[in-house]
Amino acid sequence: MEFFRSHVLICGGTGCHSSGSADVMETFKTELAKNNLENEIKLVQTGCFGLCEVGPVVIVYPEGAFYSRITSDDVPRIVSEHLLKGRIVTDLLYHDSIHEDEIIKSLNEVGFYKKQERLALRNCGVIDPERIEEYIAFDGYKALGKALLEMTPEQTIDVIKASGLRGRGGAGFPTGLKWEFTAKAQGDKKYVCCNADEGDPGAFMDRSVLEGDPHSVLEAMTIAGYAVGSDQGYIYVRAEYPIAVNRLTIAIGQARESGLLGKNIFGTDFSFDIELRLGAGAFVCGEETALIASIEGKRGEPRPRPPFPAVKGVFGKPTLLNNVETYANIPQIILNGPEWFRSIGTEKSKGTKVFALGGKINNTGLVEVPMGTTLREIIYEIGGGIPKGKKFKAAQTGGPSGGCIPADHLDTPIDYDSLAQIGSMMGSGGLIVMDQDNCMVDIARFFLDFTVDESCGKCPPCRIGTKRMLEILDRITKGQGEEGDIEKLEELGKNIKSSALCGLGQTAPNPVLSTIHYFRDEYEAHIRDKKCTAGVCQALLQITILPEPCRGCGLCKKACPVDAISGERKSPHTIDQSKCIKCGACLEKCPFKAIVKG
Template structure:
């Protein structure tokens, strides 16, 4: 029994900030102090508060250390672990009470309104040790299903829970399983979509890095419910930590008899293999994903037939994403009524969001459905930094839309987001302030979808390119009012005629910004002006002669020599030479450089 447990985040974000070196240094210092039998170092998954990584938590005190560096480790070991004195300078400030006591993390604004179901074990256990998962009721749900329930009872329970797919469309999970179970075949499959290609999204990656066994357990439950004996996890190769931990988890589950033949002596056989994706966004679409698993070019298929009838290798298949699966063991153990008591009537449960953009607390959050955007942005997210103001939030990535500031009190669930022209998507939530140009944002997402379109159908392949051409024309100052009407018409044509979800939702960022920020489009067209000052072609830098002190700092830092002027005299910018990089504005100490 250890007297102290030191949990260190081993998610991708903290790993990129040297958490592996911190763990190595910790073990080295612990050995040097002779504490190896008293202190246990645990590499966990993501804690969620990525803005403050690398993160370390020491129990039983619950001391939450943030932005830890390898150089801080000797002090933590000698002061806290050896002498029992908390290192106050490294504490997350919201947890500080006095020199030797701290608040619970659940009392801080970032965690107080969260409810962790899918993320329940992330930052709590070592994801590479199956015993730690089992100690927290891991595989108990699978045991219950295989020994106490029929496949139909499992499906009925999932239908009663109201769990909707967390991959974006929100289709009822139990209904999907019911359809697959009803189709007889000599082979069926249960698959997991871990492709997660939305810009700024890292929810599924974090679950797999922090709690891979929850997904394996849920896939086995799905396999039992529909009569499948084989599962596949399709994960992008850019997630090396998640892939490594998944493979470790699969090997451990096989060793314990929790995957393979005759699981729990029930006669049920089920195994799981990993298939790596090359990073194509279109392979997040279910039929393209299955085509890719089959070893073919990842392109969507015409539906019907749907995967529940004819999916992977032409056999009945269920496909759910990582977050959907992560909820299932808890629903089995706690019951559908428990799950329905969380969230809203039509969208029960919680939702995980990757919070990014112009926000203080970037990271991973899980909140009950129906939580308002204001609560997520201002309370959990800590608001917009730098004295700026909230302007919009983008949900659903390239498939979603922008939510304007006037709708910040909108409860977040599937139906409310669709009603205001956005969508849940897989859970990316990007916050924007007044320095963000909404035309430029629409262009950014169109550039992404144009690049990621598989090209199989003409409306998507050609239509998105035409949309992007119009947006480029507008942001360069050459747009016309007719372009706005043409663009809107083209958006609806692409939505109605594209083969798969990528093309059908690609126009959403354009339509939502046109709806809520048409004045910005018109400013670009009529006044050749970008109100946010983000579009370079419509932006000019000038120097206010009344504020300029002639310090020459701007001229000395201009990379193209576009600024002239004598010492102690007002300087001038040659707009023909200026490349609009903004260095002059950044370097000026007197606020004399103005962007117009």
């Protein structure tokens, strides 16, 4: 056995990677070598720790020291002080990870982690995702062994059914039932597929699981293959996730080498193999029938259901299709039993849900909470609240398919049913926080713009309908809104929802409808008063100088790029509205707060 007295865990997820963790890793390597510590200190590249806001994140064990925002320049100090002399470099630690007396808190005591329960992310940030042995050390592939050697396929399905697990891709269909339908479907060949085509803007839950713990998905798919009677799996993952694709490729190779994929797994007559299919990044390919078409090599377009994939899927054969996060829960349910899983969450939504926190929030990152946690707990306790003490306005869940949740509903427990009740949806887990500076009409326009772009064009309601809605929204944000626009949007939205072919079109009007429902006054202000209270819609903005506080210093005049400001020195200045391009440059320069926009 190699014995290392200390492990340095460096986040290699996409978040930390883009803030420079690869350089940090390299510098650690050279610094350790320089100090002759390579044989004492182990460097481990892990998956996402969740706190992407303060990346690159480095954690040093056995102390559990949580270093945040580490650059290559910090590394020599950590090596010479902490690793060589044993003195923790306190000023580089994450601010919330030390007590006042400078004693290091255990990670579970840090505010960001305290309320979290990591099931799907259990190994993210703990193991090296590129070493199958580390996954096995944390009970990896034990569930597969248990299923193959001690359970029948029917028993395996019964356990998943009894656990109450529902699809984590957004719709929340009971997973066990899906497995049962596929198992009972007639067919000489069946397929098990994994939907890793995560396309919602701002969502990165699945990516983090694939990057941090790829084997958990492989193990779960193999168990599913055994349960439904399939010998071939496909993971449909987007090519824009290069790190995830790379780690999956390594993981599949290692699993094959160890005989955990391939022929006669665990000495039984069950054989199963998995291949990757790379998606080109079309949002619609996250829809199951379009995804299946894309796997077959056809254009990624949806088709009407039924028949459902469980009956007629990939190459016309019965196909089981689950989302990444759904799979990541499976091995633990098999190992710990359905009762354990049922004990977490609410009555109708069991287990946990991973959310990608983004927008106006202090702790941007990845969190996993038990179902039934309130939005307030996620935003204020885990997320650390809204930057600069601004006021919460709404949260958008479910991305372009979901809706917004206003401040009145902050205490709604988050699960599939209560979110649907207030006009939003669980979605795959994107959670975008908005504050007083966000214009809800503009947000609706942003999401609709996305779906119009991503519409495959097969069915008219989606192709033409969403385009018309976008045109109306564009007009409203440009100050050309008319009476009756809101009603038109509502009617179009309702019709598209009931007539579009697939999930993309059926949910596309949601952001518009839900913002109209909760923020109708903002729409009305745009249309009737030509005002954007949040000050976002450029065309509706007016920047003016208040004559009272203005001292005539001339700073604004100098800052203006289009010479729209005039006035004598030491007397109030004015802005020529016909010249003003509303860039706001003068606003930042004024030392007397005499310039306002609105």
